[in-house]
Amino acid sequence: MESMPFTLSIDQAKVIRSQHGTPVYVYSEAALRARAAEALAFPHSFGLTVRYAMKAAPSAFILRLFHNLGLHFDASSGYEVRRLLMLGIPGDRISLSTQELPEDFPELYKLGVSVNACSLHQLERFGKALPGGRVGLRFNPGQGSGGTNRTNVGGVASSFGIWHEYAATAQEIVQKYQLQVFRIHTHIGSGSDPAVWLKVALLSLNMVRLFPDVTVLNMGGGYKVARMPGEKSTDLQTVGAPVRDSIADFASETGRKLHFEIEPGTYLLATSAGVLSTIQDMADTGPQGYAFVKLDTGMTEILRPSLYGAQHPIEVFSSLPNTRTRDYIVVGHCCESGDILTPAPGDPEMLAPRSLPEPAIGDLCWIGGAGAYCAAMPAKNYNSFPEAAEVVLLQSGATKLIRRRQSLQQIMQNEILD
Ligand SMILES: Cc1ncc(COP(=O)(O)O)c(C=O)c1O
DSSP states (O other): OOOOOOOOOHHHHHHHHHHHOSSEEEEEHHHHHHHHHHHHTOOOSSOEEEEEEGGGOOOHHHHHHHHHTTOEEEESSHHHHHHHHHTTOOGGGEEEEOSSOOTTHHHHHHTTOEEEEOSHHHHHHHHHHSTTOEEEEEEEOSOOOOSSGGGOOSSTTOOSSEEGGGHHHHHHHHHHTTOEEEEEEOOOOOTTOHHHHHHHHHHHHHHHHTOTTOOEEEOOOOOOOOOSTTOOOOOHHHHHHHHHHHHHHHHHHHSOOOEEEEOOSHHHHGGGEEEEEEEEEEEEOOTTSOEEEEESOSTTTOOHHHHHOOOOOEEEEOOSTTOOEEEEEEEOSSSOTTOBSSEETTEEEEEOOEEEEOOOTTOEEEEOSOSSSSTTSOOTTGGGOOOOEEEEEOTTSOEEEEEOOOOHHHHHTTSOOO
16 A cells, blocks of 8 residues: 655644654654554455564554554564563563573563574573473575665575574474474565565465464565655555465465464554654855755664665755755764765665755754654664654644653763762
8 A cells, every 4th residue: 555654744843843842753643543454454364463563663652552453563572572561561462583582581471472483592492491382483484585685584694583494403393392383484574576475475384384283374574665756665455465365275275274464563654753853054065065954863863874775755844935946965963974864775875965945944854754663773872862752643633742852861871970
């Protein structure tokens, strides 16, 4: 489903700045609800669970909203599990797939949390601690996808999951500890191409064949979303239909009716929020150089452009009468040459000037498409800038503060000063 990134009107932006200051993340309740409804309508044959990959944006407001809408959760660490439990979200709504299995995983398991063993070592640890237990297996099915090398989570260059050729070793460990493998999990960041989803579904079903107790297939997240004009968003109905059919065919062939799970993070959040900032300076490097717009935000709120050369829509609310358009490099507020909001697509080393209306210092600027992996993944406290506030634009039109701006005292609170 094509959905343009959520944005603000100039009047809304002015009100939010006067109430909460800048930089501030602004989430749209309407967009969050709409994306959740689309995910819950994912095609399936024998039942569906949508797990929100909370690493995308873990604020309590978002977790509670999705919980109330019937979503379950994918946690990436023991800390994320505890964060959900602290909000009163029951353990049986939580699945843990982690690179670092926490010490207390047996306790989490007893609270109802399901665990995907993501390596042979994790499986061995699970078996030793919980012989006879129910466990999921995350496999790397040998196929990769994903926008950049850093977001590719399948294939030989990825450490996520048990390499598919080691399934026999996994079976031996399962036998040794009499484990019940109830779920096969694959997450390769498959993107928006239905042919790739079908291929990964078939590879995943081949893994299911090896484990007769499996009743659940989880194919992770990775549904690409258009942030910029011209980019293509995943149509969940289009990618889901062949996957649903392959699960139905598998049932006709084997009699096994698999429950299906998806774990979107990006899909639910990417276009549901942005960062409102203030233009705090401008500079240029002469006729052969560049014109720069300097924001009061940057990698401290939106790290993705610096990491991946990710592209975000940028809207300048210019206060100049009859403003003309000009090419600008938009930079963040850190003393760091990589703090750039207009890198070349996919190449954080290069600059890509963006055509924007000429602004005045003090004008507002909106960075769109900043709901996923932004508030959750910042260059936090670099240059001692405090973590930004987060607000939600409610469906009623009112705004609600959901996270206060950090104070300098909070930045320093764990330092031993004497
Ligand atoms: C296991 C797992 N599930 C789901 C996701 C969510 O992916 P996305 O935000 O691309 O939908 C991730 C992201 O890294 C993941 O590792």
